[in-house]
Structures are given as structure tokens and as C-alpha cells.
Amino acid sequence: MNDTVEERADGEIPWKPPVISAIAGALVVGSLVIFALVNGPVDDPEADALILAPVPSLDVPNGYTLMTNDGDVGLKVESMTSDGGSSTVVVSSAVRGTTEPADSPPPDVAYWEMQSDGESTVMDIQFTSESAVGTTTIVFPVSDAASEPIVAAYPTASVVSESTTMEVGPDALGEPIAFGLGFEPDIAISGELVVGDGWGTVEWTSPDGMVATLDVVVTLVGTGNPDGVSHPIRLVPGYDSSLAGPDSVIVSRPLYGFGGSYGLYGDGRVIADGGPLTSIVIELEGTVVTETADALVLTFDPAGD
Amino acid sequence: MSVRLITLTIVGFLLGALAAGGVGVRVIREVRALDDATSLPAQNIARDDGYHTDPTETLISSVALVPEAATFGDDGFSISYEMTSIAPTLGTESSQDDQPLYPKRWLVEALGGEFEGIQENATEPMAVFPLMVGGSIDQVDAVRVVEAFVPGSFETPVSISGAAPEVQVGSGIDVVLIGESDNGDATTIDVQIVADDGMVREVQIVGDGPGWSESSVSGDTVTLTRSNDVEAAEFDLIVFGTTWVVIEGEFIVNIGSIDE
Secondary structure, eight states: OTTHHHHHHTTOOOOHHHHHHHHHHHHHHHHHHHHHHHHOSOOOHHHHHHHHSOOOOTTSGGGOEEOSSOTTEEEEEEEEEEETTEEEEEEEEEEOTTSOGGGSOOOOEEEEEEEETTEEEEOSEEEOOTTSTTEEEEEESOSSOOSSOEEEEEEEEEEEEEEEEEEEOGGGTTSEEEEEEEETTTEEEEEEEEEOSSEEEEEEEOTTOOOEEEEEEEEEETOSOTTSSSOOEEEEETTOGGGOOTTBOOOOOOOSBSEEEEEEEOSSOOGGGSSOOOEEEEEEEEEEEEEEOOOEEEEOOTTOO | OOHHHHHHHHHHHHHHHHHHHHHHHHHHHHHHHHHHHHSOOGGGOSOTTOOSSOTTOEEETTEEEEEEEEEEETTEEEEEEEEEEOSOOTTOOOOTTSOSOEEEEEEEEETTEEEEEEOSSTTSOEEEETTOOSOOGGGEEEEEEEEEEEEEEEEEEEEEOSSSOEEEEETTEEEEEEEEEEOSSEEEEEEEEEOOSSOEEEEEEEEOSTTBOOOEEETTEEEEEEETTSOOSSEEEEEEEEEEEEEOSOEEOOOTTOOO
16 A cells, blocks of 8 residues: 555545545434434424414314313313393313223313303303213303303312301300401401301302302200200201201202302201200301413304314 | 545545435434334323224213114114213212213104104103114114203292292292191291103202201102291292203214114
8 A cells, every 4th residue: 555645646536535534424424313313303392382282182072172270171062041131051071081980070160251242251150960960050140142152161270278167155146147267368258147046048258259169067056965965956058968868958069159158957956955055166168269270262062063 | 635635535524424314314214203103192192083982982962872772663763872971070979870961852864764763751761763664774874863951950049938839940840839837936848849841850949048947858849947037928949950951963873883
């Protein structure tokens, strides 16, 4: 190989440097290819946005829209009727393909809104019952809704619960008793209850316009049988399972609302059946929705397509 | 180093890079294709075939309906089916015996014509087409549910009294005061629920307002007691329960599960 310089001098191609250079180029690009394979594609925020945008999913059947606080449950408006001064919407819920229905809780919706003819109206009440499998009924104060209204569900994102116990004297029997339940910093449930001889009524509201539920249990202290065999009279809401005698009428537990009223029921005993009333103990437990998830917009398709 | 040598070195580098790049792109495509084939996108981790109980199911509202059998005879054609609710029920006391759907009116296209069918009541999962006589499943071109109902809850306050003992609640439900007795401390009333058109699933009654004790039910009659501390001629009640609510649309029924 000592004659290389002479060979170049007489016009032959100098192969060695270009070949080394070609190998070097291949090595550089090959390294980049291996780097790309190991690290995957470059993150593209725009592409991510497209993936996260709501798209129809094959495994959500039959026109259901997935909840924003529970991706295994979808909602669909099934019926809308207007009657008198209100409109009633029935919404059904369904689970995704691989979800076991018995393992998934019913939709947790703080409140609903109807958009009809450019107006938004918040629900009066939402309710369901054990015999209405998978449906929720929502009543709006809309006398004549558009034929194809838009219904927005606001799923719960976070809640706070608070409980307290009040005790009042026997002279409060039959008189209105005001109560309040505070949540830091300023969310509250307030209301009034009346405790009678074996019965009670509750009315509550949220001054801050928050949606909530309120459970109330009243004990008429001293009214048990003097021999200690029977407990004092307890008054519980109509949905309390302790009422569940063989023939008892049990109502459904209220869903979240801006207020409510209901009866408190006893077991039929009155104060004269036992010892004298010495005090009235009132147990209050409230749950307030402090944050809702993104709204779920449902359209009503009268054609059922 | 001559200009020629520098040029040849640069050309050699580029040729090497291009060759490696071409092979690299091919390798990347192969690897990504393999990845796509073995891992589905996140939103498709559930069954990608979409069914919940059977490949031949028909989804109506949140209910998977699967026809079981078809019967052809001189007294008509009938289809029986099974239903499975896919509504989430964790924490509820819903009963498996509760029918989640009432597909009331059906239509069959067969033998060159259309035949109407009906399911007489919500609890018997069978549609009967009395005018379709003879034939076989092979001659059935299409089956559709043309009127279906889902259960919907209601709550209605009413007032009832001896002077006005009957109140229409709506949805085909009447409540009738059939008995009233005063035992000194309290008054007990018996209220009968009249709902006879098959479209009412469950009706119950509780007292509304002060004075009411727990109510109990026996057959179609609810017994309620109100303290005589409350002086009112009328009895305020809340009638609540579940009726069948019509849903819009027609639903083509998959009959692939029927073996003749």
C-alpha cells in the first residue's frame, strides 16, 4: 500500500477516506434510529389533545355518554315530557362492556340542568327507586320544554360530610326546632324540624345554593319501657332500613338536592306507652358537594337513533 | 487533502447515512406495527365487539335482549327472549326479578308481509303475533320492537278526605279512601291503590306533613295512622312508585340466537 499517493496522483479514486466516512455516517444515523426505537415517538401536545377529545367509543353501547367522574358508566336521555308547570326527564345508565353491573355504583350526579330554547334551568328534584332499575327521574321547572332539549349532568367530584348532635328539652315537643350544620369555611345546611309524639318532619335548605343530602334521626329519651326491655322511641326517615318490617312502606333514599323535606317515622309507639320524655336527641348528618366534574351534555333524540 | 478527496468523503458520509436511515425507517415501522397489533388504545380496553351478554343480543336502553325461541303454529307466531340489565347497581337493593324493560309492541317482516305482535304484560317475556300463521325462522326477514318502556320513578303529593275519597294521581293510578277509624289518640285510614292497565309497576303511599306514623301495605291497600294532635279534615299523602315510561325509537332485534 505504499504506492497510494502515487495512485492518487495519476487520477485513481482514493477509496479509503470516503468508505470510512460512509461507515461513520451509517453509524451516526443508525444510532439515532436505535435512540428513537428505545425512547418511542416524541410527545406531541397537539396529538395528545386529539386523543383526549371526546370521541365515540365502540364499547359504549347504544348512544350512551360516559360519566366524567366514572368512566365505566354512561348516561342516556330516554324520555322527556312536559306537563303543567314542569318537565320530567328520564335518564338511563349503563356500564361498559367488561364492567360487571353489580360491581359498579349508580351514576353520582350532583345536579342537572336543562337547556331549552336558549334558556338554562336547574332541576327542582332528582329521584330514583329500587324498582326503577337503572333510571333516574329529573323534574325541571320548565312548563313547555323544546322538543329536543339538551340536558347537562354535573357529576360530583368531591364532597364533605359533617355530623352533629343536638339535645333539647321535653318542652320542645311539637314546636319548631331550628338547626344548622356548618362546613368550613362557610357552606351550611340549615332547616327546621318538628318532633311530635311518635312522628317528626324535617325541612332543610342550603343557603349557599349547594347540593347536599341530610339524614336526621331523633331519639325520644326516657320513653323506653321502664323495665328496660324496650328502647326509647326512635324516629327515622322513611328510607331507613330499620323501618323494614314485613309490611313497612320504605321510600327511596333522596339523591342530592338544593333542599328537601320528609317525614320521620316511629314504630307506632307513643310516649304514653313507656316512661316520661326527658329530652329529645337529634342526630344530623349532612353531605355537601363541594366540587363537580365537567358537565356531561346529553341530547334527547326523539327518533331514538 | 485535495478538494476532490473532501468531496468524496462528504458524499461517502451522506450515502452511508441515507442507507442506514432507509433501513432504520423500515425497522421503526415494523416495530410500531407490532406494537399496534399487541396493545389496543386505552379507550378500547373493554370488549371491542361491544356485546355484554351474547353476540346476538339487541341493546334497548340499558338492557341486553336475546331471543331464545320462536314458535310457529296455527294460532300464530311467538318469540320468547331473555333480558339482562347492564345498569350499574352496586349498593342498591334492586331485585333480579324486576323486569328492566317492557318491549310491548313488535313487528315481524315475513312471508311477504308485516305482522304486528304484542307482549301482553311486562312480566312475561314473550311477544305473540296472532295473525302470522305457519312459516319458519328462515322466512323471517326482520323483527323489530316498535314500542318499548323503561321503569321511571314518580312522586306525587295528594290530599284525600271523606268528602273527596278518590283522587287521580296520573299515569293511570287512582287512590281511594276506603276506611277511616278514630281510636282517640290517632286516626287510621285505609287507602286503596287502583292501577289496572298493566303500565304501573309499583305504587306506595306515605303520609306527608306532621303527625304520621309508619305506614304498612297489604295487597293493594295501604294503612296509615295520623296523630289526632293534627287537626285537619284532609289527609295529605305522597304517592310514589314506578310506572313504565315509553322510550322513543324502533329497535331491530337480532334473531341470530334462535334455533328452529
